[in-house]
Amino acid sequence: MEKSKELIYGLNDRPPLRETVFAALQHLLAIFVAIITPPLIISSALKFDLATTGYLVSMSLFVSGLATLIQCRRFGPIGAGLLCIQGTSFSFISPIIGAGMLGMVNHKMNVELGLSYIFSACLVASVVEMVVSRLLPYTRKIITPLVSGIVVTLIGMCLIKAGISSCGGGQTAIDNHTFGSMRYLGLALLVLVSIIFFNRSSNRFLRMASIVLGLLIGCVAAYALKMIDFSTLKGSGGIIIPTIFKYGFRLDLGAVIGLGLIYLVTAVEAYGDITANSLISGEPVEGPVFLKRAQGGVLADGFNSLLAAVFNSFPNSIFAQNNGMIQLTGVASRYVGYFIAGALVLLGLFPVVGRVFSLIPAPVLGGATLLMFGTVAAAGIRIIASTEITRKAVLVMAISFAMGLSVELVPNILDKMPAMIKTIFSSGITTGGLTAIIANALIRIKE
Template sequence: MPTDTSMPSELIYGLHDRPAPMTSMLAALQHVLAAFVGIITPPLIIGSALGLGTHLPYLISMALLVSGIGTFIQARRPFGIGAGMICLQGTSFAFLGAVLSAGFIVKQRGGSPEDILAMIFGVCFFGALVQIVLSRFIGQLQRVITPLVTGIVITLIGVSLIKVGITDLGGGFNAPDFGAPGNLALGAFVLVVIILLNRSTTTWLRLSAIIIGLAVGSLAAWFSGKLVIQPLPDLPLISVPVPFKFGFAFDWTAFLPVALIYLISTLETVGDLTANCMLSRQPISGPSYIERLKGGVLGDGVSCMLAATFSAFPNTTFAQNNGVIQLTGVASRYVGLYIGVVLMLLGLLPMIGAVLQQIPKPVLGGATLVMFGSVAAAGVRILAQSPLDRRNMLIIATSFGVGLGVAAQPQLLHRMPQLVQNLFDSAITSGGVTALIMCLLLPEPKHSGEVSTQRLENEPV
């Protein structure tokens, strides 16, 4: 993540430059292409697992709409809310486990899809307050929110979600033909297409690799009979946002895991914002840096609260869009305003969600496998920036051991109280909390801060 100021990577447009409208729109479209699949995939996964098929088009529309509003706020920074940079807001994969857990609690009680959504959005609404409050104390939390903890959390998020991607590649949860050679071949085909496009020297192909992979994979599925196009439902031309459309419910058992993920998401956001500052040639220390972090985390919290209000799942600052800044040399925050407007327009058209709902699971799995693997790789990259001394290696080893151990043996906590199970039955929460506690309890060598600073200043992106 750190950038070398001597690199020939001078920005074409700096943070406060105003590119021409056409240039801004072209740069904005590249960001939208890079993030589009990431925004709509969590609603697709959650809707499939919880049986919310009839509501999926609306949920996808709201995910895009709220992502646009959040991105606009982050770039515009009204009343100090937002980082004042290109911080594309998208549906967070980190919340999948906690959101699904809340949904299954209601489903096991015999609740309807509307009851499930009322509970999910109710606990997510109050959970957003955790991130809003934490944003006011970012400066004081620097001892805990370190690159080491951030790297561990992001790596665990990626590794945990790989299971979701590989399940879809096989055909989806409880699919009668799970693991069929046709499913595996289709998912592998999409995976290969995305890899090859990512190796292209053409920037547009690299940025559009996942979109093209999904399109080509869906076409192959249609030819092979895996995709049977269903008639589109009778949907309105414009999807009108309705606050708390499905009602509002709350349960402490469902809330606590979600609140903990908001804490973890804050750690992830700080890492992404720091990388964005480096790429945008902004300070990564001092008062202005802390103020930018406070505004960015606050923007995330406000975006999440808006998401819960308008039936979208929690948002976060997307890391993959930092790569777009580096590739294009465009860091202008005014481009963020264009991105926000484009996403809002896409969200107002529910027919998009209805079409995307028909993407076969193996095709979706082939694409998400790359995305989730990229998240894990980003976490490893952050870990590489920390000095790997004996203390840090011990924290990494223990956090991964606890987190991945719990994920590998789900029955480990089955004799514990239900609240403990809901809080720590995922690699992200158990491993993330382990990393936080160990960083607080184990004394840091006096020289480590100097080493870390040198690496931040000298290592290339």
């Protein structure tokens, strides 16, 4: 397939060093906050200490670098061989928090216990996505655009709960009875308005950096309000040596099943991202070359999540926003991905990076994530809108949203259920997603 006329550098071109570095920096700007946000949200929800939070942020950066290298370089059958950037996925946050709650002992979080359950479940469940990569043509008949749209919408809707909780001050504020104070809400609103202001700019660099700038403004305001204490960074020098299975291995079947469903949907999303990336990069989007690339990319998506669990990080997925970056820069060269991967690995090895971002106050993070999660829900609605809304589709959506949101809004409805059932269905994403798959398969209506 001929290189797209809009591209300056194609997939296998090698841009000059200066242009390669510049393109890599723009990609990093688009993904950095998205990579570090999931560990910050999960740590806040499960009340992890600053040192643990910093370590999880560092490992997220480190693993994202390894995952990006695997996707861009392609090792044997693993990898798409495209400029595919991988990072920590938002889709898994809700079931991961549910799995982490297994670490609660006498109403107090045992960090090592909680993380051992999380990473063990993430590792085992990642096999689902790797198996799906071999069965892509068949899984797309089960996970239709309607089902994918419902799940993506539920991901955004369910995560808004975590976002608004952070806006109010998070779990710490709940514990000290300051939750929802004007100081916290005002700070979150400042960040939210700042991001919207920069995002609507006609300057593409301001638009790409809108989240970073919004967080920066929020952190400056928080520092002025004495909500950030840099003295806690003492002793953060040196280099982190990644440790395999740092927190041990403890398995819970319910957590595995809940995460397995998200891996199933993530596989279909990864297929869509690879298709879009191939199209933008001027590569085939059908035929044996594309199928090999798509299967390798989805396989890598699952393998990289397994790798993440081994190195004490959360599941990874392909970042769709980088497809837009390829269009903006006109650079589709996968060699740019090597620079991005190297930068992420280096950032992850220095503990001070993780500790600095762990200092971001919950309301500042909440102001940014509230908009990001709303965007995820909007993306799901767009997927649903792209399908024909028949009577069957309305019924599938109705029962899926009803079941998914019910366990989020009234979680104690599951209190009388067996522990495994409670673990599986405590996440609205899992409950609504399973309902969507089953309802879509079983409901038959003659139009």
